Amino acid sequence: MGLKGRDVISIRDLAREEIDELLAAARRMIPYAEGRKRGHALEDQILVLAFFEPSTRTRLSFDTAMQRLGGRCVTIADPGSSSIRKGESLSDTVRMLSAYGDAIVLRHPNEGAARLAATVSDRPVINAGDGAGQHPTQTLLDLATMQEAFGTLSGLKVVLLGDLRFGRTVHSLAHALALFGSQMVLVSPPQLRLPEEVREQLDHAGAKVEEEEQLHRALRDADVLYVTRMQRERFGDDLEFARIADSYRVDTNVLAAAKSRLIVLHPLPRTVEIAPEVDGTPHAAYFRQASLAVPVRMALLSLILTGKAP
Amino acid sequence: MGLKGRDVISIRDLAREEIDELLAAARRMIPYAEGRKRGHALEDQILVLAFFEPSTRTRLSFDTAMQRLGGRCVTIADPGSSSIRKGESLSDTVRMLSAYGDAIVLRHPNEGAARLAATVSDRPVINAGDGAGQHPTQTLLDLATMQEAFGTLSGLKVVLLGDLRFGRTVHSLAHALALFGSQMVLVSPPQLRLPEEVREQLDHAGAKVEEEEQLHRALRDADVLYVTRMQRERFGDDLEFARIADSYRVDTNVLAAAKSRLIVLHPLPRTVEIAPEVDGTPHAAYFRQASLAVPVRMALLSLILTGKAP
Amino acid sequence: MGLKGRDVISIRDLAREEIDELLAAARRMIPYAEGRKRGHALEDQILVLAFFEPSTRTRLSFDTAMQRLGGRCVTIADPGSSSIRKGESLSDTVRMLSAYGDAIVLRHPNEGAARLAATVSDRPVINAGDGAGQHPTQTLLDLATMQEAFGTLSGLKVVLLGDLRFGRTVHSLAHALALFGSQMVLVSPPQLRLPEEVREQLDHAGAKVEEEEQLHRALRDADVLYVTRMQRERFGDDLEFARIADSYRVDTNVLAAAKSRLIVLHPLPRTVEIAPEVDGTPHAAYFRQASLAVPVRMALLSLILTGKAP
Numbered sequence: 039m040g041l042k043g044r045d046v047i048s049i050r051d052l053a054r055e056e057i058d059e060l061l062a063a064a065r066r067m068i069p070y071a072e073g074r075k076r077g078h079a080l081e082d083q084i085l086v087l088a089f090f091e092p093s094t095r096t097r098l099s100f101d102t103a104m105q106r107l108g109g110r111c112v113t114i115a116d117p118g119s120s121s122i123r124k125g126e127s128l129s130d131t132v133r134m135l136s137a138y139g140d141a142i143v144l145r146h147p148n149e150g151a152a153r154l155a156a157t158v159s160d161r162p163v164i165n166a167g168d169g170a171g172q173h174p175t176q177t178l179l180d181l182a183t184m185q186e187a188f189g190t191l192s193g194l195k196v197v198l199l200g201d202l203r204f205g206r207t208v209h210s211l212a213h214a215l216a217l218f219g220s221q222m223v224l225v226s227p228p229q230l231r232l233p234e235e236v237r238e239q240l241d242h243a244g245a246k247v248e249e250e251e252q253l254h255r256a257l258r259d260a261d262v263l264y265v266t267r268m269q270r271e272r273f274g275d276d277l278e279f280a281r282i283a284d285s286y287r288v289d290t291n292v293l294a295a296a297k298s299r300l301i302v303l304h305p306l307p308r309t310v311e312i313a314p315e316v317d318g319t320p321h322a323a324y325f326r327q328a329s330l331a332v333p334v335r336m337a338l339l340s341l342i343l344t345g346k347a348p
Numbered sequence: 349m350g351l352k353g354r355d356v357i358s359i360r361d362l363a364r365e366e367i368d369e370l371l372a373a374a375r376r377m378i379p380y381a382e383g384r385k386r387g388h389a390l391e392d393q394i395l396v397l398a399f400f401e402p403s404t405r406t407r408l409s410f411d412t413a414m415q416r417l418g419g420r421c422v423t424i425a426d427p428g429s430s431s432i433r434k435g436e437s438l439s440d441t442v443r444m445l446s447a448y449g450d451a452i453v454l455r456h457p458n459e460g461a462a463r464l465a466a467t468v469s470d471r472p473v474i475n476a477g478d479g480a481g482q483h484p485t486q487t488l489l490d491l492a493t494m495q496e497a498f499g500t501l502s503g504l505k506v507v508l509l510g511d512l513r514f515g516r517t518v519h520s521l522a523h524a525l526a527l528f529g530s531q532m533v534l535v536s537p538p539q540l541r542l543p544e545e546v547r548e549q550l551d552h553a554g555a556k557v558e559e560e561e562q563l564h565r566a567l568r569d570a571d572v573l574y575v576t577r578m579q580r581e582r583f584g585d586d587l588e589f590a591r592i593a594d595s596y597r598v599d600t601n602v603l604a605a606a607k608s609r610l611i612v613l614h615p616l617p618r619t620v621e622i623a624p625e626v627d628g629t630p631h632a633a634y635f636r637q638a639s640l641a642v643p644v645r646m647a648l649l650s651l652i653l654t655g656k657a658p
Numbered sequence: 659m660g661l662k663g664r665d666v667i668s669i670r671d672l673a674r675e676e677i678d679e680l681l682a683a684a685r686r687m688i689p690y691a692e693g694r695k696r697g698h699a700l701e702d703q704i705l706v707l708a709f710f711e712p713s714t715r716t717r718l719s720f721d722t723a724m725q726r727l728g729g730r731c732v733t734i735a736d737p738g739s740s741s742i743r744k745g746e747s748l749s750d751t752v753r754m755l756s757a758y759g760d761a762i763v764l765r766h767p768n769e770g771a772a773r774l775a776a777t778v779s780d781r782p783v784i785n786a787g788d789g790a791g792q793h794p795t796q797t798l799l800d801l802a803t804m805q806e807a808f809g810t811l812s813g814l815k816v817v818l819l820g821d822l823r824f825g826r827t828v829h830s831l832a833h834a835l836a837l838f839g840s841q842m843v844l845v846s847p848p849q850l851r852l853p854e855e856v857r858e859q860l861d862h863a864g865a866k867v868e869e870e871e872q873l874h875r876a877l878r879d880a881d882v883l884y885v886t887r888m889q890r891e892r893f894g895d896d897l898e899f900a901r902i903a904d905s906y907r908v909d910t911n912v913l914a915a916a917k918s919r920l921i922v923l924h925p926l927p928r929t930v931e932i933a934p935e936v937d938g939t940p941h942a943a944y945f946r947q948a949s950l951a952v953p954v955r956m957a958l959l960s961l962i963l964t965g966k967a968p
Binding site: 073076077094095098099101102105106115116267306307308309325328329331332 | 702703704706730732733734735736744745746750751753754755757758759760
């Protein structure tokens with residue numbers, strides 16, 4: 039059916055073939071993203087960046103992606119300067135935004151906000167994170183990084199580490215890995231385990247998922263270590279947080295037993311989860327992952343707005 | 349004398365012929381505003397969007413309008429990040445801004461700020477709202493919506509409902525309706541009646557104005573119902589506010605007795621003044637009104653910056 | 659060695675010949691800056707404006723400068739909406755930014771931040787102010803204004819007035835004046851004298867520097883009076899501040915004894931340091947200085963991004 043004019047609210051809105059198409063397009067976008075080639079595909083198109091919650095990384099990468107292809111953006115970067123403060127409903131706000139731009143990128147603190155926006159808007163809506171909900175373009179760039187490293191998304195062994203309960207990027211990623219037939223190993227403190235319903239959906243999709251308490255055991259034969267941020271607020275006290283954060287901290291010692299080709303990913307920003315000493319190792323792929331944000335979002339914008347990607 | 353290089357501080361700065369010219373240009377801009385035609389008229393022009401008070405709707409529509417015609421914007425969206433915080437005078441700030449762009453759109457909390465800015469700036473200044481003062485481009489898009497619906501701005505019967513005291517959009521609109529010879533019916537709670545001096549100006553201009561307590565009576569034969577937001581702060585207590593807001597709430601019941609061609613307008617954002625059930629009726633013109641913000645502002649920018657509109 | 663790809667962290671990173679080249683390029687940029695000529699040199703280049711501290715004037719002039727040459731910007735204008743709030747290190751943030759744009763303009767509250775950013779980024783970093791540290795582009799526009807007025811930067815007598823201790827613009831300017839062989843007279847309250855180490859660096863560079871308590875004596879034969887803002891926080895109480903601010907206030911009376919060609923500069927925003935009555939005199943060059951911000955930054959961006967300036 040093609041991606042032109044489509045809303046992208048959840049990674050599950052995309053078929054495996056569509057994800058393949060997006061990732062292939064993203065690879066072709068890399069020289070444009072790096073400024074080595076000049077893009078024109080989105081000239082005269084206007085993208086509304088509606089960030090009702092701060093997210094510099096996501097906002098700037100969409101902005102860059104649009105402009106690298108000749109497009110323009112209008113931006114709400116600060117929730118405080120919004121009509122929402124005056125009591126306007128999200129529906130009314132979105133109706134306005136869809137009169138201004140050719141597509142809307144929405145970041146919102148409330149789960150379900152993007153889905154609601156899509157029903158109201160007559161322009162495509164891209165979900166850039168809705169509370170505890172979905173963040174599909176983050177998953178696309180996670181996948182793009184793995185595919186660049188291994189040439190495939192099938193048959194990989196991926197360790198998911200940290201906050202698997204509240205970390206929305208991990209839920210989306212798990213669904214995608216199931217779709218491509220990769221194996222997952224879950225490592226998390228007891229209070230941050232993957233929610234039951236996500237686990238059931240994965241089982242239902244025939245995903246290969248196991249849990250493992252010990253990180254060093256999980257890392258055996260692993261291809262990817264996907265680290266998430268654990269938030270202080272999830273723990274009873276500072277001491278408990280420090281103890282657990284420390285026991286899951288990824289450093290060169292932890293990685294000593296890993297395969298030489300193992301890559302470490304992180305949606306960033308990181309705080310203490312990955313020691314800076316890892317940055318200089320061949321395992322560190324999280325900065326590459328961050329830089330793929332631009333070509334992946336270029337591919338998505340181009341396919342949604344024009345139906346094709348250069 | 350033409351609009352090129354002109355300041356637009358109050359709707360009263362514009363002659364009837366100039367408003368006609370602007371509205372005709374706005375109609376021609378619609379295909380460009382909707383992205384169906386590609387505009388170049390403002391390439392290489394830079395518009396300064398100086399919003400010292402948040403107003404997402406106004407700011408984004410100016411930004412879109414400028415960019416739809418190939419122009420560029422530089423933006424102050426957040427009053428907190430401004431030199432004004434460091435104690436700079438508005439005059440000094442405006443002198444700086446006029447060195448950066450080809451025109452300035454100014455939103456400011458203080459009445460009279462735009463007029464002051466215009467005296468200091470050697471670039472055109474467009475008032476995008478100055479406190480309890482003026483908001484002329486809102487009036488232009490109100491007029492554009494009426495004209496699109498009725499083909500004329502003369503001989504209409506327009507009901508102005510709600511906060512007629514502090515609602516600056518209503519004052520500007522009333523002046524324009526007087527200019528075009530339309531009739532006004534004022535409906536408001538006693539504490540929010542049109543200020544005496546505005547009423548006197550209207551009388552002096554020969555406007556046909558009457559007051560009416562009952563909304564359903566005012567609606568007889570009315571062509572336009574212009575609804576404004578009533579702010580909680582204007583009332584003694586929550587109970588009084590709720591009672592009055594409820595008695596002026598526009599729903600399908602209230603509209604049952606109206607002419608089939610009556611249109612409901614609202615400068616938005618709305619909170620409780622118009623029931624969502626009205627959205628689906630042919631009376632609801634407020635979303636159309638919001639979307640005309642872009643072509644109207646395109647017309648204004650084009651005429652002020654280049655003296656003509658495509 | 660050319661300026662292409664260079665970081666500009668401190669004015670001392672630039673040789674005298676490079677400053678000359680920049681100022682000559684800035685002069686050629688003036689018609690482009692004023693919108694009389696159309697620039698294309700930076701088409702398809704993206705500049706990251708990373709302002710982790712508010713600075714409207716600096717941010718907008720960089721934004722305008724980039725866009726006047728056809729370039730594009732992506733912007734962090736509000737420190738609150740940044741990943742830094744989530745505990746990310748500056749290094750990680752800068753690595754991300756350097757994946758998004760072709761150069762980074764950084765404003766940061768911490769001294770040394772820009773130098774650190776430059777070591778991490780693989781794109782050029784321009785320091786737009788780092789706490790009590792450096793602000794080299796401000797110095798370039800200070801110099802551009804003097805050179806426009808006198809045709810040279812050598813052999814001038816420049817009075818530096820006000821907060822010479824914390825005012826970073828003054829430290830950078832003093833180094834540059836030493837480089838070009840102009841003479842400096844320092845006038846400040848005792849608690850705001852030039853720091854010893856800056857004074858020693860100047861002496862070491864062979865600069866002609868003297869101190870003078872009385873402003874009117876310092877002004878004898880002076881070509882330039884460079885005024886800085888004194889901040890209330892630097893003084894014990896309001897009374898002391900008021901007394902000292904008053905004794906250093908520049909008004910037409912103070913200027914009566916000055917040479918007719920003396921120009922008054924100020925990095926702006928000003929509060930009480932210069933009386934508004936000075937604005938109308940031929941001495942007032944601070945608005946011209948502010949407007950040169952655009953062509954100076956155009957020249958810098960063009961030389962750094964492309965190695966040449968139109």
